Structure formats: C-alpha cells, structure tokens
Amino acid sequence: MxxxxxxxxxxxxxxxxxxxxxxxxxxxxxxxxxxxxxxxxKRCRDLVNGHGQHCPPGWTKGVGFGELDQHAVPNSEMFRAYAHAHIKDGKPRPLHPPGTERRAYARKTIANLHGLLFCRQGCAARDPGPSWP
Structure with a gap:
C-alpha cells in the first residue's frame, strides 16, 4: 500500500x-x-494503489502527467554526436569514465556495422527524405 x-x-x-x-x-x-x-x-497515492503499486501509465517522475521539456535536435545531429562519442576508432571517448580500456571490435561486429551502414545509405539514396527515426 x-x-x-x-x-x-x-x-x-x-x-x-x-x-x-x-x-x-x-x-x-x-x-x-x-x-x-x-x-x-493523496491523488498520486490513490493512483498508485489503483495500478497495483506501480506508477500509472504516462506518469513521469517529478513532472506528473505533463510532458518533459526537451529541446528539439535534428536526428542527423543526434546520430552524428552518438557516432563520434561512442564508436570512432574503438577508443574511449568523453562519455566513458577515465581509464576505460576498450578492445577492438570483432570481425563479425565490423561486418554487421558495414551492413547496417550500407543498407542505410541505400535507403537514403532511394528516398532523400528523413528516414531515420
């Protein structure tokens, strides 16, 4: 309860x-x-009790049922930032804790990344509109 x-x-x-x-x-x-x-x-307590001791669907901690204020960033910029921060050369980037040692990617992982990027580029060539979610 x-x-x-x-x-x-x-x-x-x-x-x-x-x-x-x-x-x-x-x-x-x-x-x-x-x-x-x-x-x-009291309203929150009753909602939690009514949903089996779970937050009600759509509830955001600290906000309630409202929407979070998020700045709009184009998907292309989000992907570029992710790519540069995480996978460039397989070396630790600023988002990794200091002293992080990463091993090189396995051959299968590299092949999968190449396949993903090849498919993505093919889709972009056929449909120049935004296709990345």
Whole structure:
C-alpha cells in the first residue's frame, strides 16, 4: 500500500512524499514522489494503489502527467554526436569514465556495422527524405 509521509523543509514549509514498494512486495524497490500540496499527494497515492503499486501509465517522475521539456535536435545531429562519442576508432571517448580500456571490435561486429551502414545509405539514396527515426 502506498502511503504519505509528511516532512518539514528547511524553510518550515511541509512537503508530502508518497512512498510505495513496486508491486507491493516486501522486497520490491522503494519508489517515492514528493508534492507541495496534500491533495496532489493523496491523488498520486490513490493512483498508485489503483495500478497495483506501480506508477500509472504516462506518469513521469517529478513532472506528473505533463510532458518533459526537451529541446528539439535534428536526428542527423543526434546520430552524428552518438557516432563520434561512442564508436570512432574503438577508443574511449568523453562519455566513458577515465581509464576505460576498450578492445577492438570483432570481425563479425565490423561486418554487421558495414551492413547496417550500407543498407542505410541505400535507403537514403532511394528516398532523400528523413528516414531515420
């Protein structure tokens, strides 16, 4: 069962934290969501209880049912950033922790990457519109 725990912030204002264990089991991971007003906390608690001790579908932690503010980045830029950060020469890039040692790609992996890129380029040549999701 989800329950509400009332806490006092440093400024003296109360906060209401809805707490539950995933799936309602004793060994389930503890989840929590904090609210400024008690009515919103009660609504969340009832939704969690109604969905079998899981977050309701469409719920985003810290936001609720609203949409996250994400900046629009063209897919071409996202792929380029990923490619440069992760697979260039098989060496560690800035996103890897310092001291990371990576082994060279296996022949099968290289062949699969070549096949993927060949197919992608073929699709781009036939249909110059955006085809990358």
């Amino acid at each position: 989800a329950y509400i725990r009332t806490n006092e912030r440093l400024g003296g204002d109360p906060s209401f934290t809805v707490m539950w264990r995933v799936g309602g089991s004793r060994t389930g991971k503890t989840q929590r969501e904090t609210f400024d007003d008690e009515e919103a906390a």
